Amino acid sequence: MKAAVLHEPGVPLPVENLDLEEPRQGEVSVDLVAAGVCHSDYHYIDGHIQPRSLPLVMGHEGAGIVSAVGPGVQSVNPGDSIIFSMDAMCGYCRNCTVGRPALCETYGRSATMPDGTTRFSRDGKPYYQSNGVGTFTERTVVPADSVVKVPDGSPLEKACLIGCAVITGVGSVVNRAKVEAGSTVAVFGCGGVGLNVIQGAVLASAARIIAVDKVDFKLTKAEEMGATHFVNPDKEDAAQRIIELTDGGADYAFEVVGFPAVLEQVFRSVRPGGTAVMVGVQPPDSKITIDAWDLLMDRSLIGAYHGAARPRVDFLWLLELYQQGRLKLDELITRYRPLDEINEAFDDMNKGVVARTVLTFNGG
Numbered sequence: 001m002k003a004a005v006l007h008e009p010g011v012p013l014p015v016e017n018l019d020l021e022e023p024r025q026g027e028v029s030v031d032l033v034a035a036g037v038c039h040s041d042y043h044y045i046d047g048h049i050q051p052r053s054l055p056l057v058m059g060h061e062g063a064g065i066v067s068a069v070g071p072g073v074q075s076v077n078p079g080d081s082i083i084f085s086m087d088a089m090c091g092y093c094r095n096c097t098v099g100r101p102a103l104c105e106t107y108g109r110s111a112t113m114p115d116g117t118t119r120f121s122r123d124g125k126p127y128y129q130s131n132g133v134g135t136f137t138e139r140t141v142v143p144a145d146s147v148v149k150v151p152d153g154s155p156l157e158k159a160c161l162i163g164c165a166v167i168t169g170v171g172s173v174v175n176r177a178k179v180e181a182g183s184t185v186a187v188f189g190c191g192g193v194g195l196n197v198i199q200g201a202v203l204a205s206a207a208r209i210i211a212v213d214k215v216d217f218k219l220t221k222a223e224e225m226g227a228t229h230f231v232n233p234d235k236e237d238a239a240q241r242i243i244e245l246t247d248g249g250a251d252y253a254f255e256v257v258g259f260p261a262v263l264e265q266v267f268r269s270v271r272p273g274g275t276a277v278m279v280g281v282q283p284p285d286s287k288i289t290i291d292a293w294d295l296l297m298d299r300s301l302i303g304a305y306h307g308a309a310r311p312r313v314d315f316l317w318l319l320e321l322y323q324q325g326r327l328k329l330d331e332l333i334t335r336y337r338p339l340d341e342i343n344e345a346f347d348d349m350n351k352g353v354v355a356r357t358v359l360t361f362n363g364g
């Protein structure tokens with residue numbers, strides 16, 4: 001089966017024919033229906049994130065149909081519709097037990113199966129899987145603990161976005177920061193995840209939602225998602241403008257870009273008592289400097305990993321909201337492409353002409 005593979009950063013992804021083993025104990029194979037192309041994927045190519053395991057079957061956001069289950073799997077059956085979670089959840093470690101399965105301590109974040117082996121290979125050489133998933137492929141094998149069963153007939157070509165972009169954005173607002181109704185919210189970076197931070201702020205009944213981005217297309221999308229005010233940091237000091245717009249600083253400000261300098265700005269834009277939330281993936285070993293006096297004034301600086309997702313709960317209510325017309329997914333998808341056009345999808349992303357591209361397959 002075909003898969004888009006990273007061999008080294010800085011090089012377009014070839015689409016290759018790989019061998020894939022059958023699922024072993026506790027694993028499932030899934031035929032992909034759709035996979036979202038996330039900025040984090042591109043970060044492996046541009047070197048912002050250093051891939052530790054190569055070659056790597058790319059992609060961590062997707063949905064499909066279970067094609068086979070290994071011994072011992074009870075949570076899904078062949079034919080079930082699923083959305084991938086990029087964090088496998090064991091269900092019994094401390095973090096899973098206290099309701100933080102995105103931080104599961106049993107699985108951790110690896111590019112292999114839990115035992116360190118891989119199911120993908122070519123000519124006997126192992127191929128790793130991005131975030132332990134790998135969705136830019138016609139078929140993948142993952143632990144059953146990293147798929148979430150959704151109702152038969154769910155619109156998987158849209159629902160695929162729930163596993164990363166939507167939950168990372170909405171979850172950072174409602175699960176992690178717990179934004180209260182009436183709050184002022186600033187969102188730095190209006191790509192796929194940032195637009196969902198905006199969407200989360202709407203769901204939380206935030207009063208003012210200030211979108212910050214350098215790209216006009218993204219500010220237009222931000223308005224479509226529910227942002228009320230717009231700041232272009234190329235034209236004005238974003239933190240200063242937010243302080244003016246909110247009469248002293250935002251209650252909550254989110255960094256959804258992944259750069260230390262932006263995170264510092266985000267912290268500067270919250271009022272005394274406010275909370276700065278880091279959502280973007282920062283380069284490894286990056287450092288920020290904040291004024292300790294600002295922290296003294298009851299400000300908080302927190303991280304939000306994968307929207308503090310509880311995938312088996314959150315994916316289902318998000319899907320239900322979409323079906324009721326209360327969650328926007330269609331607006332997030334600018335175009336569909338086949339797997340072979342993965343590099344064109346990254347080009348579109350870099351030009352800032354798409355919110356999300358979704359790759360489609362013939363799965364199921």
Ligand SMILES: [Zn+2]
Pocket residue numbers: 038039040041060061164165
């Ligand atoms: Zn992602």
Ligand SMILES: [Zn+2]
Pocket residue numbers: 089090091092093094095096097101103104105106107
């Ligand atoms: Zn766990």
